[in-house]
Amino acid sequence: MSEALAGAVRRFLDEVTPAVEALGSGVASVRADRLEGDVALEAFDVVTSFIDADGLHTDNELFALLGTFGPLLESSLGHATPADVRRNGLVTGKRRWAEQPSNLFDLLLKGDRRNGTRAGRTYYERAMALAHEVAASDVHVSHLELGQLERFRSMLLAALAAHEADEPQAVAAGAPEQTTPAAPTAPSELPPARSLEELYAELDALVGLDPVKAEVKLVADLIRVESMRRSRGLPVAETSRHLVFTGNPGTGKTTVARLLAELYRTLGVVEKGHLVETDRSGLVAGYVGQTALKVTEVFTSALGGVLLVDEAYALARGREGDFGTEAIDTLVKLVEDHREDVVVILAGYPMEMATLVDANPGMRSRFPRTIDFPDYSDDELVSILVSLAGKAHYRVDDGARAAARARFTIEPRGKGFGNGRLARNLFEAAVAHQASRVVDLPDVSDEALATLTTADLESAGRSI
Incomplete structure (x- = not known):
């Protein structure tokens, strides 16, 4: 593990240090004389938070930690042993460090917003690479480690989304297009494979489904870690x-x-x-x-x-x-x-x-x-309906949203509950009732043609 971890740490330092340096002298907490040490300490915190994920603190993990960070940090790490680390509690409880954005990450995000840069993305990519490196070092990757990976990723992405203007909007899932399935065929020409982060962003933009999103990312993390282990000749359990x-x-x-x-x-x-x-x-x-x-x-x-x-x-x-x-x-x-x-x-x-x-x-x-x-909640079904309306260039006013929520509330829940299909059926019925309402009105405005009202949703709710 030591050589692979050292390489991942070096890449973190090589890419994150210039990003921090670019913040300039205007940021009081960035001192040129401490810059490299501060970034190395950040990498140390990332690594130790994942070593502590399963609470085992194995010799293999700790030897790699000491060998990598001993030369980088001004401390006695270079002369310590795994027993010393355990006795001093250097790693114990560090998993909690990954629960919220660090001060350094927050500084980079603020700099991105101020300067139009993407240093936060660089930090995210390199920190996740460090996290995967630690997870790949264990003989068996535990669900504790995979869970820590997912929580860390979600925390970083949430912080990024809060600072980036192009945060994806909620997308309806579970409301299929009304088309006839074609005979199954493989595509003749494939588009380029999309990046993992692009696919995660699309997954995260779906309405609801939080437990499903977490499970999918656990599956992906396990595949990535297994691939890393395989490339280094480490044993990989058949799954x-x-x-x-x-x-x-x-x-x-x-x-x-x-x-x-x-x-x-x-x-x-x-x-x-x-x-x-x-x-x-x-x-x-x-x-x-x-x-x-x-x-x-x-x-x-x-x-x-x-x-x-x-x-x-x-x-x-x-x-x-x-x-x-x-x-x-x-x-x-x-x-x-x-x-x-x-x-x-x-x-x-x-x-x-x-x-x-x-x-x-x-x-x-x-x-x-x-x-x-899981079934969608009433609020999630309203979000799906609003998403469907937006795609069709309709606006759902506040009264219409309340009427939709009231209709979803009275729908019996149980086996066969329609979920996204119910939201689609209600939306399509509302469009039909809106058409009947406005078709004979004189001088109908564009806004009226594009707005679904309380009356439209109430009439639609009674008809489905």
Whole structure:
């Protein structure tokens, strides 16, 4: 670990030190005679906060810490041992350091706002590289470390967003376009792979789904750390990339699956990163021998990307002699034969998906991770409706928002609750009622044509 950590620290110093220096003499807390030491101490704080994430403080971690920072800091670190570090509590409790922006990071953000620079981004990228370096050093990456990575990233990104003018607006998920699915095909020409941070920004901009966002980032962090370990010849535990998505309709499962496909491409898990969607009707045939062929055809179209099987539990629900079981068996075999070529996501209601996973002995080990998509709150559904309206160049006034919230509040919650689909249905009904209201009015203004009012949403709420 020592050599890799030293390299990551050196890159942090090489890129962050000039950014701090550029703040100039106008910042009282930036002193030229202490500059390099202050930045080195910042790197030390980042590293120790992640060494403390799992509370183990192993010899491997501490030897790397001492070997890297002993020559950089004016202290007795160069002569200390891991036992000395533990005895003095140098690392104990340091995980809390990563809970809020540091003074140095805050100075860089203020400088960015004042000077139009992007030093905060530089800090973020180099600090996250340090954090991943520490996580990659352990024999087994724990959920404590992955959780610390995600909290640190979220904290830094939130601080960046507060200082950057181009913060992404909330985006509706779970409200699908009303289109007929095309036959599954792989893209002939792929756009350039997007950066991890761009994909994270799009994920974070989705309305709600906070537990889902955290799980997706944990998956991505684990892949990154495993890749770092593999490149250094360290052992990597075999893990399955396949997932189960559970939740009601309209909770954003397809939207997240599409983003996850791109994330997997960016991280090198799959080559193409396209999403192929299907369901029971796309996999099961009515004649002996045809189901395996259909499953193979759909699966082949997803190679290099992600296959999303919606309402996958329906495969295990057929009568005796039904070909759903054949589809499951074929899918499990294909997943095993092409474990490096495709990622499969099975989606549906929680209890039914548990039954499906138990329907084949190979399912449980190949689909070990489940991500649950919670129902949207009333306020989140209003945000989705407003987002849909904005995309269609409509404005939803305050009274209309209150009427929408009241309609969402009385909708029974439970299995089958429509979530984003309900928001879309209400929006489309409101547009229709608005049209009926204004069509015969004389001299209708552009504003009136583009505004959804309380009356529109109340009428729409009664009609759906």
